Amino acid sequence: MSLVPAPPSALLFLEVFRIGFVPVGWLDLLDIALTAVLVYQGYRLIRGTIAVQVAVALLGIYALSEVVRAIGLTTLNTLFGAVGDVFVLAVLILFAPEIRQALFLLGRNPLVRRLVTQPPRQKITDEVVGALREMSRDRVGSLIAFARSSGLRNYVESGTQIHAEVERDLLTSIFFPNSPLHDGAVIVQGQKIEAARCILPVSDARTLDPHLGLRHRAAVGLTERTDAFVVVTSEETGKISVAENGKLDVDLSLDEVEARFNAAFSPARRDDDEPAPPAP
CATH class of the missing domain: 3.40.1700.10 (DNA integrity scanning protein, DisA, N-terminal domain)
Known part of the structure:
Protein backbone atom coordinates (compact mmCIF):
# COMPACT_ATOMS: atom_id res chain seq x y z
CA MET A 1 0.00 0.00 0.00
CA SER A 2 1.47 3.32 -1.03
CA LEU A 3 1.61 6.26 1.30
CA VAL A 4 -0.39 9.31 0.32
CA PRO A 5 1.70 12.48 0.65
CA ALA A 6 0.33 15.23 2.83
CA PRO A 7 -1.20 18.16 1.00
CA PRO A 8 1.00 21.26 0.67
CA SER A 9 -1.34 23.26 2.92
CA ALA A 10 -0.76 20.80 5.82
CA LEU A 11 3.01 21.04 5.37
CA LEU A 12 2.80 24.82 5.41
CA PHE A 13 0.80 24.68 8.65
CA LEU A 14 3.38 22.48 10.37
CA GLU A 15 6.49 24.08 8.93
CA VAL A 16 6.99 27.82 9.28
CA PHE A 17 10.53 28.14 7.92
CA ARG A 18 13.82 26.28 7.74
CA ILE A 19 17.19 26.88 9.33
CA GLY A 20 19.49 25.19 6.86
CA PHE A 21 17.94 21.77 6.39
CA VAL A 22 16.14 21.82 9.79
CA PRO A 23 12.40 22.57 9.51
CA VAL A 24 10.88 24.84 12.16
CA GLY A 25 7.16 24.42 12.82
CA TRP A 26 4.52 26.05 15.00
CA LEU A 27 5.08 23.54 17.80
CA ASP A 28 8.79 24.38 17.80
CA LEU A 29 8.01 28.08 18.12
CA LEU A 30 5.58 27.37 20.95
CA ASP A 31 8.20 25.23 22.68
CA ILE A 32 10.81 28.00 22.40
CA ALA A 33 8.37 30.65 23.64
CA LEU A 34 7.32 28.63 26.71
CA THR A 35 10.93 27.80 27.55
CA ALA A 36 11.89 31.48 27.29
CA VAL A 37 9.03 32.48 29.60
CA LEU A 38 10.00 29.86 32.19
CA VAL A 39 13.67 30.85 32.10
CA TYR A 40 12.77 34.54 32.42
CA GLN A 41 10.41 33.92 35.35
CA GLY A 42 13.06 31.79 37.02
CA TYR A 43 15.59 34.59 36.60
CA ARG A 44 13.14 37.11 38.08
CA LEU A 45 12.65 34.83 41.05
CA ILE A 46 16.36 34.56 41.91
CA ARG A 47 17.51 37.99 40.70
CA GLY A 48 19.36 39.90 43.39
CA THR A 49 20.00 36.82 45.53
CA ILE A 50 22.96 34.53 46.05
CA ALA A 51 21.11 31.93 44.00
CA VAL A 52 22.30 33.72 40.85
CA GLN A 53 25.94 32.94 41.65
CA VAL A 54 25.02 29.36 42.54
CA ALA A 55 23.16 28.95 39.25
CA VAL A 56 26.13 30.31 37.26
CA ALA A 57 28.47 27.94 39.08
CA LEU A 58 26.23 24.94 38.37
CA LEU A 59 25.95 25.89 34.70
CA GLY A 60 29.74 26.20 34.55
CA ILE A 61 30.18 22.71 36.03
CA TYR A 62 27.68 21.31 33.55
CA ALA A 63 29.43 22.98 30.60
CA LEU A 64 32.81 21.67 31.81
CA SER A 65 31.42 18.14 32.09
CA GLU A 66 30.16 18.32 28.51
CA VAL A 67 33.60 19.48 27.31
CA VAL A 68 35.29 16.63 29.22
CA ARG A 69 32.91 14.09 27.68
CA ALA A 70 33.46 15.49 24.18
CA ILE A 71 37.24 15.34 24.54
CA GLY A 72 37.11 11.83 25.97
CA LEU A 73 38.94 12.26 29.29
CA THR A 74 37.90 9.01 30.93
CA THR A 75 38.77 9.72 34.57
CA LEU A 76 37.23 13.18 34.67
CA ASN A 77 34.21 11.93 32.73
CA THR A 78 33.66 9.22 35.37
CA LEU A 79 34.01 11.80 38.15
CA PHE A 80 31.51 14.15 36.56
CA GLY A 81 29.19 11.23 35.95
CA ALA A 82 29.18 10.42 39.65
CA VAL A 83 28.48 14.06 40.48
CA GLY A 84 25.66 14.12 37.93
CA ASP A 85 23.84 11.38 39.83
CA VAL A 86 23.24 13.77 42.72
CA PHE A 87 22.96 16.92 40.61
CA VAL A 88 19.15 17.09 40.80
CA LEU A 89 19.19 16.59 44.56
CA ALA A 90 21.81 19.31 44.94
CA VAL A 91 19.68 21.73 42.93
CA LEU A 92 16.64 21.01 45.11
CA ILE A 93 18.66 21.65 48.28
CA LEU A 94 20.44 24.78 47.07
CA PHE A 95 17.34 26.37 45.58
CA ALA A 96 14.87 25.28 48.26
CA PRO A 97 13.89 28.88 49.25
CA GLU A 98 13.35 29.89 45.62
CA ILE A 99 11.34 26.75 44.87
CA ARG A 100 9.20 27.37 47.94
CA GLN A 101 8.63 30.98 46.86
CA ALA A 102 7.61 29.82 43.38
CA LEU A 103 5.08 27.43 44.90
CA PHE A 104 3.69 30.24 47.04
CA LEU A 105 3.31 32.43 43.97
CA LEU A 106 1.49 29.57 42.25
CA GLY A 107 -0.79 29.29 45.24
CA ARG A 108 -1.65 32.97 44.91
CA ASN A 109 -2.96 32.39 41.41
CA PRO A 110 -6.64 33.42 41.33
CA LEU A 111 -7.65 30.14 39.69
CA VAL A 112 -6.04 28.12 42.49
CA ARG A 113 -7.43 30.30 45.22
CA ARG A 114 -10.98 30.06 43.93
Whole structure:
Protein backbone atom coordinates (compact mmCIF):
# COMPACT_ATOMS: atom_id res chain seq x y z
CA MET A 1 0.00 0.00 0.00
CA SER A 2 1.47 3.32 -1.03
CA LEU A 3 1.61 6.26 1.30
CA VAL A 4 -0.39 9.31 0.32
CA PRO A 5 1.70 12.48 0.65
CA ALA A 6 0.33 15.23 2.83
CA PRO A 7 -1.20 18.16 1.00
CA PRO A 8 1.00 21.26 0.67
CA SER A 9 -1.34 23.26 2.92
CA ALA A 10 -0.76 20.80 5.82
CA LEU A 11 3.01 21.04 5.37
CA LEU A 12 2.80 24.82 5.41
CA PHE A 13 0.80 24.68 8.65
CA LEU A 14 3.38 22.48 10.37
CA GLU A 15 6.49 24.08 8.93
CA VAL A 16 6.99 27.82 9.28
CA PHE A 17 10.53 28.14 7.92
CA ARG A 18 13.82 26.28 7.74
CA ILE A 19 17.19 26.88 9.33
CA GLY A 20 19.49 25.19 6.86
CA PHE A 21 17.94 21.77 6.39
CA VAL A 22 16.14 21.82 9.79
CA PRO A 23 12.40 22.57 9.51
CA VAL A 24 10.88 24.84 12.16
CA GLY A 25 7.16 24.42 12.82
CA TRP A 26 4.52 26.05 15.00
CA LEU A 27 5.08 23.54 17.80
CA ASP A 28 8.79 24.38 17.80
CA LEU A 29 8.01 28.08 18.12
CA LEU A 30 5.58 27.37 20.95
CA ASP A 31 8.20 25.23 22.68
CA ILE A 32 10.81 28.00 22.40
CA ALA A 33 8.37 30.65 23.64
CA LEU A 34 7.32 28.63 26.71
CA THR A 35 10.93 27.80 27.55
CA ALA A 36 11.89 31.48 27.29
CA VAL A 37 9.03 32.48 29.60
CA LEU A 38 10.00 29.86 32.19
CA VAL A 39 13.67 30.85 32.10
CA TYR A 40 12.77 34.54 32.42
CA GLN A 41 10.41 33.92 35.35
CA GLY A 42 13.06 31.79 37.02
CA TYR A 43 15.59 34.59 36.60
CA ARG A 44 13.14 37.11 38.08
CA LEU A 45 12.65 34.83 41.05
CA ILE A 46 16.36 34.56 41.91
CA ARG A 47 17.51 37.99 40.70
CA GLY A 48 19.36 39.90 43.39
CA THR A 49 20.00 36.82 45.53
CA ILE A 50 22.96 34.53 46.05
CA ALA A 51 21.11 31.93 44.00
CA VAL A 52 22.30 33.72 40.85
CA GLN A 53 25.94 32.94 41.65
CA VAL A 54 25.02 29.36 42.54
CA ALA A 55 23.16 28.95 39.25
CA VAL A 56 26.13 30.31 37.26
CA ALA A 57 28.47 27.94 39.08
CA LEU A 58 26.23 24.94 38.37
CA LEU A 59 25.95 25.89 34.70
CA GLY A 60 29.74 26.20 34.55
CA ILE A 61 30.18 22.71 36.03
CA TYR A 62 27.68 21.31 33.55
CA ALA A 63 29.43 22.98 30.60
CA LEU A 64 32.81 21.67 31.81
CA SER A 65 31.42 18.14 32.09
CA GLU A 66 30.16 18.32 28.51
CA VAL A 67 33.60 19.48 27.31
CA VAL A 68 35.29 16.63 29.22
CA ARG A 69 32.91 14.09 27.68
CA ALA A 70 33.46 15.49 24.18
CA ILE A 71 37.24 15.34 24.54
CA GLY A 72 37.11 11.83 25.97
CA LEU A 73 38.94 12.26 29.29
CA THR A 74 37.90 9.01 30.93
CA THR A 75 38.77 9.72 34.57
CA LEU A 76 37.23 13.18 34.67
CA ASN A 77 34.21 11.93 32.73
CA THR A 78 33.66 9.22 35.37
CA LEU A 79 34.01 11.80 38.15
CA PHE A 80 31.51 14.15 36.56
CA GLY A 81 29.19 11.23 35.95
CA ALA A 82 29.18 10.42 39.65
CA VAL A 83 28.48 14.06 40.48
CA GLY A 84 25.66 14.12 37.93
CA ASP A 85 23.84 11.38 39.83
CA VAL A 86 23.24 13.77 42.72
CA PHE A 87 22.96 16.92 40.61
CA VAL A 88 19.15 17.09 40.80
CA LEU A 89 19.19 16.59 44.56
CA ALA A 90 21.81 19.31 44.94
CA VAL A 91 19.68 21.73 42.93
CA LEU A 92 16.64 21.01 45.11
CA ILE A 93 18.66 21.65 48.28
CA LEU A 94 20.44 24.78 47.07
CA PHE A 95 17.34 26.37 45.58
CA ALA A 96 14.87 25.28 48.26
CA PRO A 97 13.89 28.88 49.25
CA GLU A 98 13.35 29.89 45.62
CA ILE A 99 11.34 26.75 44.87
CA ARG A 100 9.20 27.37 47.94
CA GLN A 101 8.63 30.98 46.86
CA ALA A 102 7.61 29.82 43.38
CA LEU A 103 5.08 27.43 44.90
CA PHE A 104 3.69 30.24 47.04
CA LEU A 105 3.31 32.43 43.97
CA LEU A 106 1.49 29.57 42.25
CA GLY A 107 -0.79 29.29 45.24
CA ARG A 108 -1.65 32.97 44.91
CA ASN A 109 -2.96 32.39 41.41
CA PRO A 110 -6.64 33.42 41.33
CA LEU A 111 -7.65 30.14 39.69
CA VAL A 112 -6.04 28.12 42.49
CA ARG A 113 -7.43 30.30 45.22
CA ARG A 114 -10.98 30.06 43.93
CA LEU A 115 -10.76 26.29 44.33
CA VAL A 116 -9.56 26.32 47.93
CA THR A 117 -10.59 29.63 49.51
CA GLN A 118 -13.75 29.62 51.60
CA PRO A 119 -15.38 32.89 52.64
CA PRO A 120 -15.62 33.29 56.43
CA ARG A 121 -18.91 33.43 58.24
CA GLN A 122 -20.20 36.86 59.16
CA LYS A 123 -19.90 35.86 62.83
CA ILE A 124 -16.13 35.56 62.48
CA THR A 125 -15.95 39.02 60.94
CA ASP A 126 -18.01 40.52 63.75
CA GLU A 127 -15.97 38.78 66.46
CA VAL A 128 -12.63 39.84 64.96
CA VAL A 129 -13.69 43.45 64.44
CA GLY A 130 -15.05 43.57 67.98
CA ALA A 131 -11.76 42.28 69.37
CA LEU A 132 -9.78 44.77 67.31
CA ARG A 133 -11.99 47.60 68.58
CA GLU A 134 -11.25 46.72 72.21
CA MET A 135 -7.54 46.12 71.71
CA SER A 136 -7.11 49.31 69.71
CA ARG A 137 -8.96 51.32 72.37
CA ASP A 138 -6.92 49.81 75.23
CA ARG A 139 -3.67 49.86 73.23
CA VAL A 140 -3.13 46.13 73.48
CA GLY A 141 -0.64 44.75 70.96
CA SER A 142 -1.93 41.89 68.81
CA LEU A 143 -1.00 39.89 65.73
CA ILE A 144 -3.67 37.75 64.03
CA ALA A 145 -3.00 35.79 60.83
CA PHE A 146 -5.82 34.34 58.72
CA ALA A 147 -4.91 31.45 56.42
CA ARG A 148 -6.19 31.43 52.86
CA SER A 149 -5.00 29.04 50.14
CA SER A 150 -1.43 28.68 51.51
CA GLY A 151 -1.24 26.29 54.43
CA LEU A 152 0.23 27.65 57.67
CA ARG A 153 0.82 24.33 59.38
CA ASN A 154 4.54 24.95 59.97
CA TYR A 155 3.73 28.17 61.81
CA VAL A 156 0.81 26.62 63.68
CA GLU A 157 3.12 23.90 65.03
CA SER A 158 5.50 26.54 66.39
CA GLY A 159 2.86 27.77 68.86
CA THR A 160 0.37 26.48 71.40
CA GLN A 161 -2.52 24.51 69.91
CA ILE A 162 -5.98 25.85 70.75
CA HIS A 163 -8.57 24.66 68.15
CA ALA A 164 -11.27 27.00 69.47
CA GLU A 165 -14.08 29.04 67.97
CA VAL A 166 -13.23 32.58 66.91
CA GLU A 167 -14.60 34.74 69.71
CA ARG A 168 -13.92 38.32 70.72
CA ASP A 169 -13.38 37.56 74.41
CA LEU A 170 -10.94 34.76 73.60
CA LEU A 171 -8.86 36.96 71.30
CA THR A 172 -8.68 39.81 73.79
CA SER A 173 -7.78 37.38 76.58
CA ILE A 174 -4.95 35.84 74.55
CA PHE A 175 -3.33 39.22 73.88
CA PHE A 176 -3.85 40.60 77.39
CA PRO A 177 -0.35 41.73 78.49
CA ASN A 178 -0.20 39.35 81.46
CA SER A 179 -1.37 36.36 79.44
CA PRO A 180 1.27 33.66 78.83
CA LEU A 181 0.10 33.49 75.20
CA HIS A 182 0.23 37.20 74.33
CA ASP A 183 3.68 37.03 72.67
CA GLY A 184 3.63 35.81 69.08
CA ALA A 185 0.77 35.43 66.65
CA VAL A 186 -2.67 33.88 66.67
CA ILE A 187 -3.41 31.85 63.54
CA VAL A 188 -6.98 31.41 62.33
CA GLN A 189 -7.58 28.71 59.76
CA GLY A 190 -11.03 27.94 58.42
CA GLN A 191 -13.52 28.61 61.21
CA LYS A 192 -11.14 27.96 64.11
CA ILE A 193 -8.34 29.60 66.07
CA GLU A 194 -5.73 26.93 65.48
CA ALA A 195 -2.93 28.19 67.72
CA ALA A 196 -1.52 31.11 69.68
CA ARG A 197 2.02 32.26 70.51
CA CYS A 198 3.10 31.25 66.99
CA ILE A 199 6.45 32.34 65.58
CA LEU A 200 6.25 34.08 62.21
CA PRO A 201 9.11 35.00 59.82
CA VAL A 202 10.28 38.60 60.15
CA SER A 203 10.58 40.71 57.01
CA ASP A 204 13.90 42.41 56.30
CA ALA A 205 12.47 44.72 53.64
CA ARG A 206 14.20 48.09 53.76
CA THR A 207 11.11 49.86 52.48
CA LEU A 208 9.37 49.38 55.82
CA ASP A 209 9.29 52.18 58.37
CA PRO A 210 12.32 51.62 60.66
CA HIS A 211 10.17 52.56 63.65
CA LEU A 212 7.89 49.55 63.14
CA GLY A 213 8.16 46.81 65.73
CA LEU A 214 8.53 43.05 65.39
CA ARG A 215 4.78 42.47 65.19
CA HIS A 216 4.45 44.58 62.06
CA ARG A 217 7.58 43.09 60.48
CA ALA A 218 6.36 39.59 61.26
CA ALA A 219 3.02 40.40 59.65
CA VAL A 220 4.75 41.53 56.47
CA GLY A 221 7.18 38.60 56.60
CA LEU A 222 4.35 36.05 56.63
CA THR A 223 2.55 37.73 53.73
CA GLU A 224 5.80 37.78 51.73
CA ARG A 225 5.95 33.99 51.95
CA THR A 226 2.25 33.07 51.91
CA ASP A 227 -1.07 34.58 50.86
CA ALA A 228 -2.21 34.97 54.48
CA PHE A 229 -4.18 38.01 55.60
CA VAL A 230 -2.77 39.57 58.78
CA VAL A 231 -4.05 42.28 61.13
CA VAL A 232 -1.95 44.04 63.78
CA THR A 233 -2.73 46.42 66.62
CA SER A 234 0.02 48.59 68.03
CA GLU A 235 0.52 48.61 71.80
CA GLU A 236 2.11 52.07 71.54
CA THR A 237 -0.46 53.92 69.46
CA GLY A 238 -3.46 51.58 69.25
CA LYS A 239 -3.43 51.91 65.46
CA ILE A 240 -4.67 48.98 63.38
CA SER A 241 -2.64 47.78 60.39
CA VAL A 242 -3.28 45.20 57.68
CA ALA A 243 -0.59 43.18 55.90
CA GLU A 244 -1.37 41.48 52.59
CA ASN A 245 0.76 40.38 49.65
CA GLY A 246 3.93 41.67 51.31
CA LYS A 247 2.50 45.18 51.83
CA LEU A 248 1.54 46.92 55.06
CA ASP A 249 -1.21 49.51 55.40
CA VAL A 250 -1.05 51.40 58.69
CA ASP A 251 -3.63 53.32 60.71
CA LEU A 252 -6.82 51.92 59.20
CA SER A 253 -10.27 52.47 60.62
CA LEU A 254 -12.43 49.56 61.75
CA ASP A 255 -14.66 50.03 58.70
CA GLU A 256 -11.62 49.86 56.42
CA VAL A 257 -10.32 46.74 58.16
CA GLU A 258 -13.72 45.05 57.89
CA ALA A 259 -13.94 45.92 54.18
CA ARG A 260 -10.43 44.57 53.55
CA PHE A 261 -11.21 41.42 55.55
CA ASN A 262 -14.40 40.71 53.61
CA ALA A 263 -12.69 41.43 50.29
CA ALA A 264 -9.76 39.15 51.14
CA PHE A 265 -12.06 36.16 51.65
CA SER A 266 -14.72 37.01 49.11
CA PRO A 267 -15.38 34.40 46.38
CA ALA A 268 -15.47 37.32 43.96
CA ARG A 269 -11.83 38.19 44.77
CA ARG A 270 -10.36 40.25 41.94
CA ASP A 271 -8.20 38.39 39.49
CA ASP A 272 -5.29 40.79 39.84
CA ASP A 273 -4.86 39.53 43.43
CA GLU A 274 -4.28 43.00 44.74
CA PRO A 275 -5.74 44.13 48.07
CA ALA A 276 -9.08 45.83 47.80
CA PRO A 277 -9.06 49.60 48.31
CA PRO A 278 -10.12 50.88 51.74
CA ALA A 279 -13.75 51.73 52.20
CA PRO A 280 -14.48 55.45 51.78
